[in-house]
Amino acid sequence: xxxxxxxxxxxxxFPEVESxxxxxxxxxxxxxxxxxxxxxxxxxHITIANQNKLNFCTYSYLGLINHPxxxxxxxxxxxxYGCGTxxxxxxxxxxxxxxxxxxxxxxxxxxxxxxxxxxxxxTNQTVIRALVRPGDVIYCEARNHASIIDGCKLxxxxxxTFKHSNIEALEKSLQAExxxxxxxxxxxxxxxxxxDILDLPAxxxxxxxxxxTYLMVDEAHSIGVLGENGKGIExxxxxxPEQGIDIKMGTLSKAIPGNGGYIAGNKALIEYLRFHxxxxxxxxxxxxxxxxxxxxxxxxxxxxxxxxxxxxxRNVKHLRLRLAEHGxxxxxxxxxxxxxxxxxxxxxxxxxxxxxxxxxxxxPVAYPAVPRRSERIRxxxxxxxxxxxxxxxxxxxxxxxxxxxxxxxxS
Numbered sequence: 004x005x006x007x008x009x010x011x012x013x014x015x016x017f018p019e020v021e022s023x024x025x026x027x028x029x030x031x032x033x034x035x036x037x038x039x040x041x042x043x044x045x046x047x048h049i050t051i052a053n054q055n056k057l058n059f060c061t062y063s064y065l066g067l068i069n070h071p072x073x074x075x076x077x078x079x080x081x082x083x084y085g086c087g088t089x090x091x092x093x094x095x096x097x098x099x100x101x102x103x104x105x106x107x108x109x110x111x112x113x114x115x116x117x118x119x120x121x122x123x124x125x126t127n128q129t130v131i132r133a134l135v136r137p138g139d140v141i142y143c144e145a146r147n148h149a150s151i152i153d154g155c156k157l158x159x160x161x162x163x164t165f166k167h168s169n170i171e172a173l174e175k176s177l178q179a180e181x182x183x184x185x186x187x188x189x190x191x192x193x194x195x196x197x198x199d200i201l202d203l204p205a206x207x208x209x210x211x212x213x214x215x216t217y218l219m220v221d222e223a224h225s226i227g228v229l230g231e232n233g234k235g236i237e238x239x240x241x242x243x244p245e246q247g248i249d250i251k252m253g254t255l256s257k258a259i260p261g262n263g264g265y266i267a268g269n270k271a272l273i274e275y276l277r278f279h280x281x282x283x284x285x286x287x288x289x290x291x292x293x294x295x296x297x298x299x300x301x302x303x304x305x306x307x308x309x310x311x312x313x314x315x316x317r318n319v320k321h322l323r324l325r326l327a328e329h330g331x332x333x334x335x336x337x338x339x340x341x342x343x344x345x346x347x348x349x350x351x352x353x354x355x356x357x358x359x360x361x362x363x364x365x366x367p368v369a370y371p372a373v374p375r376r377s378e379r380i381r382x383x384x385x386x387x388x389x390x391x392x393x394x395x396x397x398x399x400x401x402x403x404x405x406x407x408x409x410x411x412x413x414s
Contacts, residue, residue: 034352036359036366045069046387049364056364059382059396062257064228064339065304065311066387073260073299080295092288093277100294107301108265111226111234112251113244116273119265119294121286123223123254124150126264128157129282130252133275134219135160135187140180142173144190146197149372151189151221160187167194170205182214192236193224196373196381198336200229203240207247219250227258228315228339233308259300261293314386315339318393322384325397331404334379342368342379343400350407351378357403363396 016024030037036051043050046066049058067073080100088096101119108117120126131154135141139160143151146167155162165173173188180186188210192201201220210216222235230238237247250272255263266276277283289297304311319339326333326341334342345351351367358365358380369378380400384393 030352034356034359036356036364037352047385047389047392051364054362056359056362057392057396058364059384059388060364060366061383061385062224063260064224064258064315064383064385065233065308066385067258067300067303068260070260070300070303072303073296076299076302077292077296080291084291086292087290088288090287091285093284096288098288098291098294100291100298101288104294104298105265107298108253109267111301111304112253112267113234113237114251114267115270117265117267118273118277118280118283119255119263119289120280120283121263121289123252123256123262123264124153125282125286126252126254126266127151127154127221129154129280130250130266130276131155131187131189131219132158132281133279134158134250135185139185139187142176142186142188146194147189147191148195148221148223151191155189167197168199168202170202170209174209177209177213177216180213184215186213186216187219188216189219190221191224192220192222193228193338193340195224195340196368196379197334197342198338198340199334200225200239200337201236203236203242203248207242210249217249219252220248222251222253223257224338224340226253227304227308228312231309231312233258233304233312255289255293255297255300258304259297261289261296261300263289263293263297311386315384318384318386318388318390321390322382322393322397325394329397329401331397331401339384341382341384342373343382343404345378345380345408346376348378351380354380354400354403354407357407358399361399361403363399365396365400 039051041049041051047058048055084098084100088098090096105117105119109115127150135158137159141155141158141160141162143155143162143164144167145164163176165176177186190201206218210218225235227233229236232238251267253265255261322341332344348369351369355365355367365380365382368381373379
């Protein structure tokens with residue numbers, strides 16, 4: 004090589020990383036809402052870049068993020084325990100507040116026992132692995148949350164995925180299995196991208212009709228939402244705990260405003276999991292403040308839940324009605340989550356940006372969160388939204404969609 008030649012720099016990145024980095028930079032520069040920092044959040048509004056936006060992206064279904072009783076619970080735990088633990092729970096980090104929280108969760112879920120992990124994703128990812136062994140088979144609902152799908156991939160059992168809400172296909176596959184083989188069905192209670200509710204009675208009937216079959220249900224979006232008292236999908240369908248779900252999974256980051264995940268079940272199950280779940284054994288516990296907030300949140304739901312849930316479902320019904328009146332196509336939602344179907348990633352982002360420009364904060368959802376060509380805008384309501392705010396949101400969304408999609412058709 005001559006001295007005049009310039010040596011080209013060698014990229015130290017995988018090609019797909021470079022490609023995605025360019026796409027992310029494009030989206031960041033084009034869409035001002037994309038991954039923008041939230042400066043403040045209060046009830047139905049958030050502040051971004053000093054601008055107040057009407058928020059329809061929340062998971063705080065019961066509006067508890069700024070509840071003074073819950074903030075006080077977090078502060079008390081902070082003062083008593085400090086900011087963290089001395090280690091993992093099996094090695095000196097097992098604070099008494101964790102036992103209080105687990106007992107409260109077990110009572111709330113109407114189970115003998117419960118265990119808490121530091122994130123909902125970690126809970127599914129590591130508990131599923133601990134539940135099964137080689138020779139078992141897992142039946143995974145096609146639209147389960149990514150944490151469930153990853154948990155199934157990490158497990159040593161065979162995994163069979165069945166189509167969304169296709170109980171007939173699941174039944175056929177189960178009945179073809181050997182009676183001796185252990186079978187674990189896993190599904191969401193409320194599907195986070197579509198908002199529809201699991202047909203729990205049908206799943207329980209199928210479980211009971213096939214030997215050696217167990218049911219695990221992820222209640223991330225149903226606790227605090229479904230049932231008169233927010234107890235979840237069993238209360239929604241009026242099913243007794245004795246006849247209900249074998250392994251109840253839930254999170255502390257939706258209606259309960261914090262972070263973390265939990266498993267509730269019989270005492271023997273939970274005792275077994277404490278010594279076999281790698282995400283529990285080898286990961287630091289929740290921050291004490293989160294445990295304190297979650298404990299207080301359960302008390303608030305017990306005391307105020309009925310009123311908040313009634314308002315929540317009033318808003319759910321009103322949102323559905325207004326979307327239908329505007330002729331907006333949606334997912335088959337039966338919950339506070341509603342997907343507005345767009346079918347194109349860039350159009351979904353463009354619609355979200357134009358809504359943002361009119362002070363409505365909604366989010367586009369694209370692959371891999373949903374299949375390609377089913378891209379959407381996702382709307383989440385909570386109990387503090389007023390009917391007027393819902394009307395405003397739907398009017399803005401409808402006008403923006405007509406402008407964007409009408410322009411697309413014309414071009």
